[in-house]
Every structure is written in C-alpha cells, then in structure tokens.
Amino acid sequence: MSEEGWQQRKRPPRLERRVEFADYEATRDFLDAVAEVCEEMDYYPDISFGRTYVNLTIHAGDDETVSDEGRQVAERIDRLVPTSD
C-alpha cells in the first residue's frame, strides 16, 4: 500500500483514496477491475464515483483499526491505479 495513495483518517478510523481519470471509459475500467478484487476478497469498500473520479473508503472494525484484509484490498487496488507517466 503506497503511503502517498491512501490517507489514514481518524474519526471514524478509515483509509481513504481518491483517483482521477481522463474520461468515463477509464473510470469504468478501473471500477470493473476494483469489483473483481472485491469479489475475489469478499471485501467491499465504500466507493463513490462520478464521470472522472473514484473515492474509496475502507472502514475500521469495531476495534478502530483497519483489518489486515482491508489493508490487503487497499494494496491490490493500488496496483490497479493507472500510473501517470
């Protein structure tokens, strides 16, 4: 999980990441790839999106820490983010 990609939020404790895209096609490709990861891991972050952005939120459990599973999902989603080079 890249330190610059996700932000650890305190109240309520959660991991958040925003990704922006050039067009809707790229947004949808990303969402489809994220959905595959979620289904495979059986772990479903809260996701909000519009035409050219996606916000992902991975919530902490009752112990107020993000689970290992949540962090694994975050790492796998990181790998789906297009590199801007």
Added chain:
Amino acid sequence: MSEEGWQQRKRPPRLERRVEFADYEATRDFLDAVAEVCEEMDYYPDISFGRTYVNLTIHAGDDETVSDEGRQVAERIDRLVPTSD
C-alpha cells in the same frame, strides 16, 4: 420518475435516490445497468455504493434546477430498480 423514489433536495438543489439490494451480485448488476444508461445519455450522476446499497445523486445546473436530461436519466434509472414483490 416515481415521486417516492427520488427526493428533491434543496441545498444544493439535487435529486437523490437510495436503492438497497440483497447481495453484492444484485448491486453490481444494477450498477452495470445504470452505467449503460449513463453512457447512452452521456450523463453521469454521482454514485456511491457498498456491498448492498447504491446512492444516486443528480445535481442541478447553475440555474438551480435539475435539467430535463437529468430527469430523464432519473426516470430511466427508476426502471432498473428491482421491484420488491
């Protein structure tokens, strides 16, 4: 557009609708169908979702009213909502 389905919000002016599902598969089927409508209409509401819910928001334009196009998208999305009978 069903009156019970969408709520007209004032600040900022917008239409909102929440739909709940039994499982992720149903959620994803709905999201895929909504994506088809959005692409066809070239109109992209803000959408947030988790494993078993989807929230849709259609924002007003600068004139503070939701456009005819936005209302058409809302109507078409209404037809995609599974009936609970």
